[in-house]
Amino acid sequence: MADQLLQQIVNSLLIGSVYALVAIGLTLIWGVMNVLNFAHGDFLMLGMFTAFWCYTLFKMDPLFSIPVCAAVLFLLGVGIYRFIVSKVMKGPGLAQLVVTFGVSIFLANLAVMLWTPDFRLIEKPLLSGTWSLGSVQLSIPKFAASVGSVLVSAAVFFFLKRTRTGKAILAVEMNRDAALLMGINTERINSLSFGIGSALVGIAGAFLSMYYYIHPQVGGLFGLISFCIVALGGFGSIEGAFIAGILIGLVQTLGGYFFDPAYKYALVFLVYLITVWIRPQGLMG
Amino acid sequence: MGVRTFTKRQVSVSAAVLVLLALYPLAVRGSFPMHLMIMVFLFAMLGVSWNIMGGYAGMFSFGQAAFFGIGAYTSSFLLTAYHVNPWIGLLAGGVVAALAAALIGIPCSNLRGHYFAIASIAFAEIVRIHFNNWKLIGAAEGLTIPMQDESLRNFMFHSSKAPYYYIMLGFLILSLGVCSWVTTSRMGFYLRAIKEGHDVAKVLGIDVVRYRMAAIMISAFLTAMAGTFYAQYILYLDPESVLILPISVQIVLVAMLGGAGSVMGPVIGAAILLPISEVTRVKLGFKGSGLDMIIYGTLIMLISVYQPQGVWGFLQKIGRKKR
Structure with a gap:
């Protein structure tokens, strides 16, 4: 019993840290421009497919195609920001929510x-x-x-806290107008954040492709779970997203083990609802 | 905005439209044009119901499929298991959905913007997962509505789609009536005040939680009615046909395209969107190539970028210029 419990905890840490990396990509975009990217899961799917095709066409192991996945997804993220998301940023809030659903449906079916x-x-x-x-x-x-995800998450954390560009991103997150007055090119920061957020999920895709099934609809569930993680961790909080990612991994694995595997994702959503009921701003928000 | 007073022109235009809609089944041949209009009315009603909480009160729900599915499942389960008349099932479904709305409304009563949107998705996903595993109501296999004699009392018609058409038109008019009543009542003003400034409304003494809950429950009741209609119309339902996220998104889209926060907006939205999505699905979707959904996704992006305020606002602007 104790052995099995230990095994479940190990499993939950393994999946939780990958969730954390996916969610950090999302929270960066959310925090900087207050846009909820519903296509985030589909970006993950594209990251996985990029790794798959690198492997199939060029015999390149996912371990070495990580930079390729990051670069492809970075460009995709910047492109989608420039040509689609930035066009609705000044529009009504509802359009900002809906537009990325369109991107999501488009990408998933393009893959099909x-x-x-x-x-x-x-x-x-x-x-x-x-x-x-x-x-x-x-x-x-x-x-x-899992180790890779933790390292990349830590790198993002230090990039944001230590470098000039990282600090500029955080400044925009805190107060867009003040950052603009301080001479920060906020438009550039927006597309950079969208690119970095997408690159992170591309890296997570490369990691997952080593052991997970790859298909056009794989992103849907990961996307929904990462929304819960981000909202749970608190608006735009990197640390919060990391902790919440691990927490959700625990809920999912232990819930599936002790309760019913069919309900493991339902439990994740339930934990989210209960948390925002008690703390509407999320854990670290 | 303000208390609704109908001008002579509005009354005559509405009367003319109603007469045309009433004559439509006599003018068309074949079942597809009828099916198309029934789907337009159905989603118009769903959009109008969404509007009560989303358009007026600013609670952007992406989980309406849960209420739709609860309505469909309640009446169908009561019918298959206890032979309860579907019209009673319709009311029961509405009540169950409103109670579910109250249940979800409590934890969400203080959530705003994105947090509310995610919570509504989380709720709908819980319902979908549960229904997929709930043996009593057929789990993933779903429910088949038993064949009965054709009659209004049985809510079942085999020889023609026309009765379904008129019933759905009646439901749509009912929901428009409810929406218009909500918006012109005191509650409508409170809801708009809450949407414009949550905290300000609270400070002014508006019971924010109470009015938000009322809006969610009314919206859920109407959405569930549409769900029962759908079950009686299609005669089969499973979680993957009534409880999925794409249905919730389509409901939001209908309201947004037409104009969130106007009574007639969702009707216009449904009249534009449903023919496009149904026709592309029928013409292009059969091979499972995904092309129909690619077009649909592109359409969503185009609407969000170029027509985010909705067609209704655009039409009103033109109307004003003419005068």
Whole structure:
């Protein structure tokens, strides 16, 4: 019993840290321009497909295609910001919410058209197998994805706190008008944040492609879960998103284990509703 | 805005439109044009119901599918399990949905903007997951409505779609009546005040939570009525056909395209959007290529960028210029 519980906790940390990376990408966009990107999950799907095609066409392992995924998604993010999102930023709030639904439906179905709705898998990734640590089984690709996610999250954290550009992003997040008056090019910061947020989810996609099924609808659930994580962590809070990501991983895995696997995502949503009921601003907001 | 007084012109235009709509079933042949108009009315009603909470009170719900599904499931379950007449099931579905709305309204009563939107999605997803696993109501396999004799009493018609058409038109007019009553009543002014400034409204002594709850519950009741209609019309339902996020998004889109916060807006929105989405689905969707949905997604982006205030506002602007 204790062994199984330990195994479940390990599993939840492994998935929770990847959730955290996905959510940090989302919270950066949300925090800086107050835009909820419903296509975030589909960006993840595109990251996974990028890794898949790098592997299939160029024999490039996901471990080495991480920079490719980051670059592709960065460009996609900047493009979508420039040509679509920035056009509705001054419009009514409802249009800002709806527009990214359009992007999401467009991207998911473009993937269906280009690559069929089939499930795919990277068959022989460089990292595979499991380590046995006592009674706990540790999947090597999952472990690598988790460690990678934590490292990337930490890098983002230091980028925001230590570099000039990072501080400019945080300044815009705090007060857009004041940042503009201080000579920060807020429009540039917007597209940069959208690009970085998308690149992060692209990296998460590369990590996930090492062990997760890849198909056009894979992003939907990840997208919804990352909204809950972001809102749970608090508006635009990187630390909050990280903690909430781990927390949601725990709820999902332990809930599925103790309660009913069919309800594990329902529990995630329930925890979200209860939390915002008690703290409408989220944990760290 | 202000208390609604109808001009002579408005009355005559509405009367003319109603006469045309009443004659429509006599003028068209085949079932697709009838189906199309029924879907337009259905989504117009769903959009009008969304508008009561979204357009006027500023609670952007992306979880209306939950109320729609609860309505459809309540009447269908009562009918299959206890032979309860669907018209009674219709009212029961409305009541259950309103109670569910109250339940979700409590934790969401202070949420704003994006937080409310996410909470509404979370709620609808919980309902969908639960219904997918709930054996009593058929779980993922869903419910088939038992065949009965064709009659208004049984809410079932086999030989023609015309009765469904008139019933749905009646439902739509009813929901327009409710919406128009809400907006011109004291409650309508309170809701708009809450939308414009949550805290200001509170300071002015408006019971924000109470009025927001009332708006959600009225909206849920009407949405559930549409759900029962849908079940009686399609005669089959499962969680993936009534409880999914795309339905909620389509409801928001109908209201936004027409004009959120105007009584007639969603009707215009449905009249534009539904023919496009139904026709592309029928013409392009059969191969499962995704092309119909790509067009739909593009349409959403175009509407958000170029017509975010809705067609209704655009038409009014033109109307004013003419005069």
